[in-house]
Amino acid sequence: MSQFLPTPSVVIDTAVMESNIASMAETIRKTGVRLRPHAKTHKMPWIALRQIEAGAVGITVAKVSEAEVMAAHGVPDIFIAYPLVTPDKIARALELASRIRLIVGVDSREGALRLAEAATSAGRTLEVRLEIDTGLRRTGVLYEEALELGRFIGSLSGLQLTGIYTFRGALMNGKATLDLQAAGEEEGRLMAELAQRLRDAGLAIDDVSVGSTPTAAYAATVPGVTEVRPGTYVFQDRMQARLGVCALTDCAGAVRVTVVSRPTADLVVVDGGSKTFATDVQPNTDPLQLRGFGHVIELPDAVLERLSEEHGMLRLGPEAQASTLAVGDVLHIIPNHICSTVNLHNQVYFLRNGKYEAETVLGRGKLE
Amino acid sequence: MSQFLPTPSVVIDTAVMESNIASMAETIRKTGVRLRPHAKTHKMPWIALRQIEAGAVGITVAKVSEAEVMAAHGVPDIFIAYPLVTPDKIARALELASRIRLIVGVDSREGALRLAEAATSAGRTLEVRLEIDTGLRRTGVLYEEALELGRFIGSLSGLQLTGIYTFRGALMNGKATLDLQAAGEEEGRLMAELAQRLRDAGLAIDDVSVGSTPTAAYAATVPGVTEVRPGTYVFQDRMQARLGVCALTDCAGAVRVTVVSRPTADLVVVDGGSKTFATDVQPNTDPLQLRGFGHVIELPDAVLERLSEEHGMLRLGPEAQASTLAVGDVLHIIPNHICSTVNLHNQVYFLRNGKYEAETVLGRGKLE
Numbered sequence: 001m002s003q004f005l006p007t008p009s010v011v012i013d014t015a016v017m018e019s020n021i022a023s024m025a026e027t028i029r030k031t032g033v034r035l036r037p038h039a040k041t042h043k044m045p046w047i048a049l050r051q052i053e054a055g056a057v058g059i060t061v062a063k064v065s066e067a068e069v070m071a072a073h074g075v076p077d078i079f080i081a082y083p084l085v086t087p088d089k090i091a092r093a094l095e096l097a098s099r100i101r102l103i104v105g106v107d108s109r110e111g112a113l114r115l116a117e118a119a120t121s122a123g124r125t126l127e128v129r130l131e132i133d134t135g136l137r138r139t140g141v142l143y144e145e146a147l148e149l150g151r152f153i154g155s156l157s158g159l160q161l162t163g164i165y166t167f168r169g170a171l172m173n174g175k176a177t178l179d180l181q182a183a184g185e186e187e188g189r190l191m192a193e194l195a196q197r198l199r200d201a202g203l204a205i206d207d208v209s210v211g212s213t214p215t216a217a218y219a220a221t222v223p224g225v226t227e228v229r230p231g232t233y234v235f236q237d238r239m240q241a242r243l244g245v246c247a248l249t250d251c252a253g254a255v256r257v258t259v260v261s262r263p264t265a266d267l268v269v270v271d272g273g274s275k276t277f278a279t280d281v282q283p284n285t286d287p288l289q290l291r292g293f294g295h296v297i298e299l300p301d302a303v304l305e306r307l308s309e310e311h312g313m314l315r316l317g318p319e320a321q322a323s324t325l326a327v328g329d330v331l332h333i334i335p336n337h338i339c340s341t342v343n344l345h346n347q348v349y350f351l352r353n354g355k356y357e358a359e360t361v362l363g364r365g366k367l368e
Numbered sequence: 369m370s371q372f373l374p375t376p377s378v379v380i381d382t383a384v385m386e387s388n389i390a391s392m393a394e395t396i397r398k399t400g401v402r403l404r405p406h407a408k409t410h411k412m413p414w415i416a417l418r419q420i421e422a423g424a425v426g427i428t429v430a431k432v433s434e435a436e437v438m439a440a441h442g443v444p445d446i447f448i449a450y451p452l453v454t455p456d457k458i459a460r461a462l463e464l465a466s467r468i469r470l471i472v473g474v475d476s477r478e479g480a481l482r483l484a485e486a487a488t489s490a491g492r493t494l495e496v497r498l499e500i501d502t503g504l505r506r507t508g509v510l511y512e513e514a515l516e517l518g519r520f521i522g523s524l525s526g527l528q529l530t531g532i533y534t535f536r537g538a539l540m541n542g543k544a545t546l547d548l549q550a551a552g553e554e555e556g557r558l559m560a561e562l563a564q565r566l567r568d569a570g571l572a573i574d575d576v577s578v579g580s581t582p583t584a585a586y587a588a589t590v591p592g593v594t595e596v597r598p599g600t601y602v603f604q605d606r607m608q609a610r611l612g613v614c615a616l617t618d619c620a621g622a623v624r625v626t627v628v629s630r631p632t633a634d635l636v637v638v639d640g641g642s643k644t645f646a647t648d649v650q651p652n653t654d655p656l657q658l659r660g661f662g663h664v665i666e667l668p669d670a671v672l673e674r675l676s677e678e679h680g681m682l683r684l685g686p687e688a689q690a691s692t693l694a695v696g697d698v699l700h701i702i703p704n705h706i707c708s709t710v711n712l713h714n715q716v717y718f719l720r721n722g723k724y725e726a727e728t729v730l731g732r733g734k735l736e
Contacts, residue, residue: 006456006736040677062678082678083628085696088374107629110695138679139629139637260451261475261507269507274648275711276735280675282650307648309408309708310430310450311506327478328453340677343643343712346733365714365733367644368374 003356007258007330008272010341010348011356016252017234018050024216024233025055031220036060036079036209038231041339043363044348045073047234052077058101060229064092065366071100073362079103079209081165081229083111083131083139089368090118097126105165107131107141112153119158128153129163129207134190135174140166143194150198150205163207164198165229166191170214170243176287178243184211184218192224214243237338238295239281242288248295254332255294255341256349257312265321268314270331274307277333278340294333299323304333371724375626375698376640378709378716379724384620385602386418392584392601393423399588404428404447404577406599409707411731412716413441415602420445426469428597432460433734439468441730447471447577449533449597451479451499451507457736458486465494473533475499475509480521487526496521497531497575502558503542508534511562518566518573531575532566533597534559538582538611544655546611552579552586560592582611605706606663607649610656616663622700623662623709624717625680633689636682638699641675645701646708662701667691672701 005011028035037051038060048059048070058077061067067078082105084090096102106112106128119126130150133140141149146164153161170176172183187210195208211219211228213236220228232239235253236246255277257270277293283305284290292304293312301317312333316325335341342348343364349356373379396403405419406428416427416438426445429435435446450473452458464470474480474496487494498518501508509517514532521529538544540551555578563576579587579596581604588596600607603621604614623645625638645661651673652658660671661680669685680701684693703709710716711732717724 004456007454008735083695085628086375086626088372107631108695111628114696133631137631137635138674138676138681140631142631258454260453260479263475263501263505263508263510267505272735274646274708275733278642279647279650280642280677282647306506308506309648309711313506327451327476328482340642343677344733345735365643365712367376367640367713 005256005349005356007256008276009256010345011254011256011332012235012348012350013252014350014352016250020233020236020250020252021051021054024230027217028220028228029055033220033225034227036227036229037234038081038229039066039070039363041231041234041342043342043361044359045070045075045362046359048075051234060231063366063368064089064096065368066363067096067102068092069363069366071096075100077101079129081105081131081167083107085111085114087118090115094118094122094124094126097124103127103129103162105129105131106153107139109149109152112156112159116156116158125158125160127160127162129165129209130161132164132166132191132194134166134168134187135171136168143190146194147197147201150203151201154203161203161205163205163209164191164195165207165209167212168215169212178287180214180243180245181218184215185222187211187215188219188222188225192222195224213240214245232339235338238290238334238336239288242290248334251334253338253342254297254334257331257333259325259327259329259331262325262327266316268302268316268325270312270314271310273309273311275309276344277304277307277312277335278337278344279307280340281336290336294335297332297334299325299331373624373717373724375624376638376644377624378621378713379624379700380603380621380716380718382718382720384618388601388604388618388620389419389422392598395585396588396596397423401588401593402595404595404597405602406449406597407434407438407731409599409602409710411710411729412727413438413443413730414727416443419602425595428599431734431736432457432464433736434731435464435470436460437731437734439464443468445469447497449473449499449535451475453479453482455486458483462486462490462492462494465492471495471497471530473497473499474521475507477517477520480524480527484524484526493526493528495528495530497533497577498529500532500534500559500562502534502536502555503539504536511558514562515565515569518571519569522571529571529573531573531577532559532563533575533577535580536583537580546655548582548611548613549586552583553590555579555583556587556590556593560590563592581608582613600707603706606658606702606704607656610658616702619702621706621710622665622702625699625701627693627695627697627699630693630695634684636670636684636693638680638682639678641677641679643677643712645672645675645680645703646705646712647675648708649704658704662703665700665702667693667699
């Protein structure tokens with residue numbers, strides 16, 4: 001590949017991405033469950049549309065601003081899996097709901113009241129799903145309080161409660177785990193049981209939405225689960241490979257960097273630091289124990305050990321030290337976490353028919 | 369302040385920023401040394417121009433794309449304190465050098481040859497400074513090899529070697545330290561001595577450029593130092609406050625967030641996660657031992673303990689638990705590292721005369 005590309009930059013092998021899209025779609029199709037990928041990984045409407053073409057029913061996002069970008073480029077069915085609580089965001093969601101199928105997350109009485117009041121004022125009914133905390137301790141009503149909150153939401157005019165959802169990642173008994181099958185099955189079971197309890201109380205719960213890239217395939221096999229929302233699988237990354245979800249060769253994305261300095265035999269500095277590689281998945285933390293901030297494809301025994309904003313410090317193992325690696329050489333590094341890494345880049349380069357083509361990350365940096 | 373602002377967003381108190389700009393300018397002016405702030409913190413040309421108005425000789429950046437943005441908006445004197453080694457970046461630097469005063473970093477033979485060849489081909493002379501590693505182990509020629517490399521660069525046509533520079537941060541004997549005076553003085557002394565050795569070898573070293581926000585004031589007092597390059601001081605942040613450089617009240621910037629969930633008495637979730645708060649300065653690491661990812665101004669005993677991409681999990685202490693904090697409330701959090709946090713935001717809101725005004729972060733996400 002002698003085509004000039006600026007560095008540092010994210011490059012994506014489109015064939016690998018397409019294979020990941022097809023493979024997840026096929027795995028989930030076999031279970032009879034619906035697939036609603038989280039778009040946080042790619043943040044690009046054209047990829048969301050590819051996922052839908054491959055069989056997804058729609059997509060998931062976290063922010064109303066992300067939903068707006070996706071809708072503006074033709075995505076017809078979006079779930080904002082996040083509690084919207086401010087009047088501006090709720091107004092924007094209501095506007096969007098007049099144009100596409102939109103579902104919004106809710107996890108509190110106060111949040112439900114705000115949504116209901118705004119929807120009623122606008123003379124509309126908003127489709128909502130109740131978020132359940134199944135152990136991650138972030139948003140989501142406590143599992144044991146879900147029935148009561150579900151009943152309350154069901155009593156509000158302006159809201160149509162059609163489902164419940166959770167995000168748990170790879171978690172068992174409140175701790176990160178590598179036993180993805182057990183984790184996914186437990187997650188599915190917890191949610192299916194809760195849905196039944198809500199139905200027994202007279203609530204029309206159609207959707208039981210669970211699952212992330214590590215657990216989606218397992219959670220989807222649990223009777224009563226109706227939808228899974230994996231995100232990272234579209235590109236995969238080093239964290240997923242370490243979890244055993246995929247091989248490193250299934251990672252479609254890498255950061256292309258240039259060696260700018262080699263002060264000593266064991267130290268190489270590349271032109272990407274913490275502005276280029278996300279630092280939210282840190283090295284040496286349980287249970288992954290990732291060595292460094294990425295996997296250097298050309299030099300597997302090099303460790304991306306330290307980052308400052310514009311510098312990546314590679315500590316070279318014996319093999320890499322013996323290499324002819326020099327200033328100006330190009331390396332490709334699979335990042336620990338591709339989703340937050342893509343968010344750092346205004347554009348991403350896609351390899352298609354032997355040539356890289358730039359695509360703008362239209363949904364990047366959407367915080368509202 | 370009842371003005372509507374979207375959240376999450378970075379807000380800057382302009383009066384505090386102006387005070388920080390004036391204070392550093394005055395501190396450095398008294399030493400007789402030149403001030404060349406690093407623009408990485410704000411990434412906004414209008415602030416660079418404010419720093420120059422207040423007495424700075426020019427600015428520092430890390431990337432040629434950053435220099436282009438700054439030059440396009442009127443900054444006349446820029447130091448790219450980074451080794452430029454690829455033909456595209458060198459060509460862009462040469463073009464820029466025809467329009468403004470531009471200085472470029474160099475730290476290797478190979479890098480020097482590439483710069484010299486391109487400059488000679490273009491019939492130009494490029495002003496360069498030699499980067500020295502004074503212990504941080506990132507870019508920079510090893511201290512003991514600097515004389516030899518300096519001589520080599522001095523022998524090349526197309527390059528004019530006018531100075532040396534280093535970046536060390538708060539470091540002593542290769543380890544992070546809180547003794548900023550000793551660290552800054554040692555940094556200055558090492559560089560002043562080296563400059564003299566290079567001059568003794570016949571090289572015309574005018575500029576001895578050192579210092580960061582924690583060490584600039586101390587390094588500037590060392591005879592032989594001619595320039596300091598602090599960056600963070602313009603806004604300050606929690607890391608600098610913890611280092612003792614400033615008080616928390618000197619921090620001009622905070623992240624404004626909204627409470628989206630309060631599932632239990634001790635847990636609050638806000639609408640900013642790792643896409644909103646930089647994670648490159650981690651909690652509980654030496655020597656700072658910062659508790660969490662930021663300081664919650666309204667609730668000092670709350671700890672921003674965990675982040676996922678769009679969620680910030682605040683663990684509340686007894687005081688915060690007793691508060692009436694509820695869904696929809698707004699909080700302001702001083703981030704651990706303001707520079708990399710600003711890089712996550714397309715715009716930043718400046719408080720001026722009691723009103724917030726949005727400014728685009730024109731130099732954000734410039735990686736090339």
